[in-house]
Amino acid sequence: xxxxxxxxxxxxxxxxxxxxxxxxxxxxxxxxxxxxxxxxxxxxxxxxxxxxxxxxxxxxxxxxxxxxxxxxxxxxxxxxxxxxxxxxxxxxxxxxxxxxxxxxxxxxxxxxxxxx
Numbered sequence: 400x401x402x403x404x405x406x407x408x409x410x411x412x413x414x415x416x417x418x419x420x421x422x423x424x425x426x427x428x429x430x431x432x433x434x435x436x437x438x439x440x441x442x443x444x445x446x447x448x449x450x451x452x453x454x455x456x457x458x459x460x461x462x463x464x465x466x467x468x469x470x471x472x473x474x475x476x477x478x479x480x481x482x483x484x485x486x487x488x489x490x491x492x493x494x495x496x497x498x499x500x501x502x503x504x505x506x507x508x509x510x511x512x513x514x515x
Contacts (some may be wrong), residue, residue, distance in 0.1 A: 410428060415462075416440050417513055420513055421513045421514050422444060423454050423514070424506050424509055424510040425455065425510050426450070426508050427447070427451050427454055427506050428449035428503055428506045428510065430443070430446065430449065430450055431447050431499055431502050431503045431506065432503060433447065434446075434447035434448070434499060435499045435500070435503070438503070439450070439491050439492075439494075440494075448488050448491055448492055451484065451502060451506070452485060452488050454498050455481045455484050455485055455488075456485070458477070458481055459478060459481045459482070459485075462474045462477055462478050462481070477509075480505060480509065482504060483505075484505060484506070487501060487502055488502070
């Protein structure tokens, strides 16, 4: 779902695409908060982790494209954050020492930064 959503949005202007990214990340934050309440292994938790993985996989792919106009240092920082988020999702899926609060906080911060 998100992959096609982003594929369509990539044809839009940068402003509209940024707005779509903020909306998608805000959705992740809400889903992760629900997962925290209902449990990571609940259907809601599994879906939230799956969606987080999809969105950040897309974002990482987009950040690595040569036509991405963000400054190199910002791209590098976002790639590092994205890799960390994907690793954290993996830890949570495997019932390891992952922290859903960290995922919530990082996604909320990224959303706030994008919205500015």
